Amino acid sequence: MTVDFIVRQWNAWAPGISCREDWQTWRDRQTFAQQEKAAIPAAVPKALQRRLSPLARAVFNAADGCIDNDKSLPIIFSSAHGEVNKSLEMLQSMQKGEEVSPTAFSLSVHNAIPGLFSMAYGNHQEITVIAPGQDGIAPAFIEALGLLQERHADEVLIVLYDEPLSDFYPSLPFALNAPAMCALALRISLTGVGLSLQLNRSSAHRDDDEHALQIFSFIKFLVADDKALVLGNHRHSWEWYKK
Amino acid sequence: MENELKQLIIDTLDLEDISVADIDSDAPLFNDGLGLDSIDALELGLAIRKKYNVKIDAEKEDVVKIFASVSALAEYIQAARD
Numbered sequence: 001m002t003v004d005f006i007v008r009q010w011n012a013w014a015p016g017i018s019c020r021e022d023w024q025t026w027r028d029r030q031t032f033a034q035q036e037k038a039a040i041p042a043a044v045p046k047a048l049q050r051r052l053s054p055l056a057r058a059v060f061n062a063a064d065g066c067i068d069n070d071k072s073l074p075i076i077f078s079s080a081h082g083e084v085n086k087s088l089e090m091l092q093s094m095q096k097g098e099e100v101s102p103t104a105f106s107l108s109v110h111n112a113i114p115g116l117f118s119m120a121y122g123n124h125q126e127i128t129v130i131a132p133g134q135d136g137i138a139p140a141f142i143e144a145l146g147l148l149q150e151r152h153a154d155e156v157l158i159v160l161y162d163e164p165l166s167d168f169y170p171s172l173p174f175a176l177n178a179p180a181m182c183a184l185a186l187r188i189s190l191t192g193v194g195l196s197l198q199l200n201r202s203s204a205h206r207d208d209d210e211h212a213l214q215i216f217s218f219i220k221f222l223v224a225d226d227k228a229l230v231l232g233n234h235r236h237s238w239e240w241y242k243k
Numbered sequence: 244m245e246n247e248l249k250q251l252i253i254d255t256l257d258l259e260d261i262s263v264a265d266i267d268s269d270a271p272l273f274n275d276g277l278g279l280d281s282i283d284a285l286e287l288g289l290a291i292r293k294k295y296n297v298k299i300d301a302e303k304e305d306v307v308k309i310f311a312s313v314s315a316l317a318e319y320i321q322a323a324r325d
Binding site for chain 1: 256257258259260278279280282283286289293
């Protein structure tokens with residue numbers, strides 16, 4: 001399988017890094033600020049702002065820099081863990097015999113952030129939320145390219161996001177824990193001006209890191225001169241190639 | 244009681260920019276007035292149960308009337324406690 005596509009625009013947020021120049025600098029030192037929260041975009045109605053978790057703020061911040069507010073487009077969200085840390089907090093409070101907050105529950109599910117995003121931006125297009133497990137970031141691209149190939153839309157937004165898991169969860173032997181919270185948004189199309197990429201199935205058997213870390217690998221690929229990026233596991237591998 | 248309820252609403256629903264004085268006792272809480280939604284209603288129901296030991300049963304009660312305004316809510320809690 002080979003599919004050509006164009007990255008029309010991309011934007012990413014991590015603590016202390018909020019623009020492309022910051023990411024260029026990050027490529028060389030790969031450090032993050034501590035505990036910084038992403039700014040909430042002006043487009044978000046006041047009543048919804050109080051519902052935004054730090055991870056939601058990162059997602060909104062990254063996505064907002066990639067979209068035109070007058071034009072809704074389909075979105076593929078992809079996150080390994082989503083708001084699982086919130087679920088853990090709820091389980092721990094249940095263990096103490098406390099009642100669960102309905103708001104906390106509604107904001108803990110895997111499609112919570114995409115749901116808030118749809119409400120905040122009045123986006124009624126197709127919105128898909130993937131929990132790709134070991135398959136990393138590739139399924140989000142395959143899903144988005146599927147929508148473009150089927151001519152559902154001229155452009156699709158991909159939003160990849162994850163945050164560090166609570167220490168409660170054992171992360172070894174899986175390479176699934178991120179060094180920092182991160183959200184990456186990419187607006188892609190089949191034609192037009194932008195970074196021209198090709199997605200190929202690769203026959204390589206790899207043991208790459210999982211979703212949370214693959215986001216950083218992909219950002220590094222975007223800001224570096226590298227021609228190709230291969231990510232995968234023992235079952236599937238994919239190559240992104242700069243044409 | 245009404246001011247106490249207003250503070251409970253602000254604290255429970257994270258309405259950071261709003262103070263007790265900003266909430267009109269007779270203004271609608273949902274949609275137009277404070278702009279609260281159904282999740283807020285559930286959250287508020289839980290907070291009221293914890294604080295006043297008053298359970299609002301959505302199956303049996305007219306919740307739209309109970310949650311109409313701060314004064315309506317205060318009246319309901321008062322009556323349920325007596």
